[in-house]
Every structure is written in structure tokens, then in C-alpha cells.
Amino acid sequence: MFRLALTISVSLFLSTFASSRAADVDFETQIKPIFLEHCSSCHGEKKRLGKLQLHTPESIQKRAAADEHLLIAGKPEESELYQRLVLPADHKKRMPKKADPLAKEKIDLIRLWIEQGASLPVATLLEEPAPKEEPNEEKPVEKPKRERLPLPEVASADAAAIEKLHSAGAQVMSLYADSPLLQVSFALRSSPAGDADVAVMAAVAEQIYSLNLAGSQASDEGLAVLAKLKNLAKLHLENSATTDDGLTHVAGLERLEYLNLYGTGITDVGIAKLVGLKHLEKLYLWKTKVSYEAAMDLEKQIPELIVELGYDHPVIARKRLTKQLEQAKVQVEEATANAEQVKQELERAKKSDEAAKKRLEEIQKEFDSLDGDSEPEKSEKTETDKPETDKPAEAEKPEEPTETDEAA
Numbered sequence: 001m002f003r004l005a006l007t008i009s010v011s012l013f014l015s016t017f018a019s020s021r022a023a024d025v026d027f028e029t030q031i032k033p034i035f036l037e038h039c040s041s042c043h044g045e046k047k048r049l050g051k052l053q054l055h056t057p058e059s060i061q062k063r064a065a066a067d068e069h070l071l072i073a074g075k076p077e078e079s080e081l082y083q084r085l086v087l088p089a090d091h092k093k094r095m096p097k098k099a100d101p102l103a104k105e106k107i108d109l110i111r112l113w114i115e116q117g118a119s120l121p122v123a124t125l126l127e128e129p130a131p132k133e134e135p136n137e138e139k140p141v142e143k144p145k146r147e148r149l150p151l152p153e154v155a156s157a158d159a160a161a162i163e164k165l166h167s168a169g170a171q172v173m174s175l176y177a178d179s180p181l182l183q184v185s186f187a188l189r190s191s192p193a194g195d196a197d198v199a200v201m202a203a204v205a206e207q208i209y210s211l212n213l214a215g216s217q218a219s220d221e222g223l224a225v226l227a228k229l230k231n232l233a234k235l236h237l238e239n240s241a242t243t244d245d246g247l248t249h250v251a252g253l254e255r256l257e258y259l260n261l262y263g264t265g266i267t268d269v270g271i272a273k274l275v276g277l278k279h280l281e282k283l284y285l286w287k288t289k290v291s292y293e294a295a296m297d298l299e300k301q302i303p304e305l306i307v308e309l310g311y312d313h314p315v316i317a318r319k320r321l322t323k324q325l326e327q328a329k330v331q332v333e334e335a336t337a338n339a340e341q342v343k344q345e346l347e348r349a350k351k352s353d354e355a356a357k358k359r360l361e362e363i364q365k366e367f368d369s370l371d372g373d374s375e376p377e378k379s380e381k382t383e384t385d386k387p388e389t390d391k392p393a394e395a396e397k398p399e400e401p402t403e404t405d406e407a408a
Helices: 002-022 027-038 055-064 104-114 123-124 159-165 195-204 223-230 244-249 269-274 292-301 312-367 403-407
Strands: 173-175 182-185 208-212 234-236 258-260 283-285 304-307
Touching: 027 104, 159 173, 159 195, 182 195, 195 208, 195 223, 223 244, 244 269, 269 292, 292 304, 292 312
Parallel strands: 182 208, 208 234, 234 258, 258 283, 283 304
Antiparallel strands: 173 182
């Protein structure tokens, strides 16, 4: 009893913090901000080390489709994305690289996201852009959104029944502080839950609001206990042994809002049993045998339901590749037109080059045809041709005096 009391006290004390981790993790509001803050510098839009980009659901889906070890839904310890986060701080493969390790609460949140199926909002990837409104175009009247059901009011579960769940390897936590509603998970057991394990839920059937049976090996008959969980809003059955017959026990859960059937043997026959779940908002069918047509038909029958078939579903892949093919064709046409334009410019350049060379040859010929001796010769002048210059007159010698002059 002391152990039970201690467990319940700790759960209630931590419920405010833990409820954000134990509730269904939303990629857009909880996981994507972590990736953008701590991972996008190396694995984002501009840089993709190891060919990994984590900035959009589409980029993650692409890489996950090419690398089956990146994200293994329901198994964080086997998912490389999680493994890299929990390596020793000095390990060369520890992520984030050359930075402080992520805070424990962020690592735990990523772990829980993978445990719950690593769900990504892939439906939005194929949405066509909204058409531009004409100036006088009337906006269509929006349908009012479906109101969420209020939380059910129930009495607190019997302590002995909760202890049995703990003994069966289940984690049990209050939905929020002091709430009698419970979140129950068998996903972290050392071995997959079986029929006997899930059967103990019958004693707290009224209080279970969220249930995680990811990876369980309970048979379809063993899942009969699900029909008793009338207040169940969220159910994880990803990678479990559930088949179409098992969904018979889910068909009457009128409050169910979330159902994850990733990696199960469900077919069109199984999801046809879900038509009566009018409050179902999200249904994950990635890696199942459900056809695109059946999934879209179910969306039409349940207002506001979003069915996720996964990035690599044949029809989804065909639609995506068809769009990419059309874009590639446009790019080829543009490249061909550019190549033709360059070709024409090259032809013009060649003609211009040839004309310039021809003109150069003509000028050179004309120049070479000139007589090289046509310059007038310079006449040589002889000494006789030179004009005589006046020589300086010699000084006349004075005449010697005669005798007469002397006498005088």
C-alpha cells in the first residue's frame, strides 16, 4: 500500500509537467519548434548534413522513406534520430553537434512522440494553394467547426485496480492534476502486452481517457475490453497485432477523437466499421493495406476527420510525383527554350566573327598590294650645290714706308 500511495502522490505532484509529455504529442506545436531551434542550422532548409532535413514534415517523411532506421514508430531506442540525442556528451555522433545536449524534458518529449507513432501532418503536404480571390468574389460561408466534447465526469478509480495495472507493466497517470481520468500506456513494457495484460483495464474502464497499446500482441478477442472504455478519447494501436476484427470493439467508442493504426494489418473492411465515430478527428493509416478511395470515403462520412495515409502510400506518392513531374516538364521546356536562344546567339556570334576576319583579310591584302618603293627619294646635295658662304676678309698688311715717306 505504501508503494501505491507513493506512486499516486508522485504522479499527482508531477502531473502538470508530465501531462504535456503523456498526452498525445503534436508535431507542429511541440516537436517542430525543438528541431527548428536546435537542429535546423545543420539539418534545415539551407544545410542538410547527412542528407537530413528536419525543418518540415515533408523533409522528414522523405528521409524516413529512404532510411528505415531514422524513425521507427513506437520504438525510440531503435530510432537513430533519438539514439543520437542520448549518446554520451563526448561522443562524436552526439546531437546537436558542437552544442550542449538537449534539455531532458525536450528529449523525453521527442521520445514520447516516437512512442506514439512519430505522427506527421502529411495531409497538408498535398494541399493545393488557395486560389486568389477576385475583387468582387463572394467568400463561401464557412461551416461551423464541431464542438469538442466536454471531459466526462467520473469517480476516482479504485487504488487496488490501479496497482494491478502497475503490476501488468502499465504506466498510469492522471490526465491532469487531481483528475480522476487516467492515461494508461503499455508501450514501455519490456515485452509486448498480451491478452491477460490488457484484460486488467476492465476494472478502471470508466476512468481511462487515453490508452497506448503501441506494439502490443493482444489478439482481436483480447481487445474486447476496449468496448468497455466508453470515455476513451485517444487510442494508440500502432505496430500492434490488431486486424479488422479487432476494430469491431472500437466501433462503439463514441467519444473517440484520435486513433493510430500505423503499421497494422487493417484493410478497407476494418475502417468501414469506424463510420459511426462522429467525433473522430485524426486517423493514422500509414503502412496499412487501406486504399486511398476507402480513406477518402471515410473522411467524407465523418465531418472534419483527417486521415493520414503516409508520404509513401501509392496514391499519395503518385499525386506527389505527378505534381513534381509537371514541374519538371515546365523546367525542361524553359531549359530547352533557353538553350535554343543561346544557340541562336552563338550562331550570330560566329557570323560576326567570320565577317570580322574576312574584313581583316581584305584590309591586309589591300595594304600588301601597295608599292613598297613609292616613297620619294631624298636628293643628295654635293659640295658644289651648297651655297657659298662669305669667307672672312683677310686683314690687309700695312705698306712699308718708302724713303720719301721717311724723309718727310
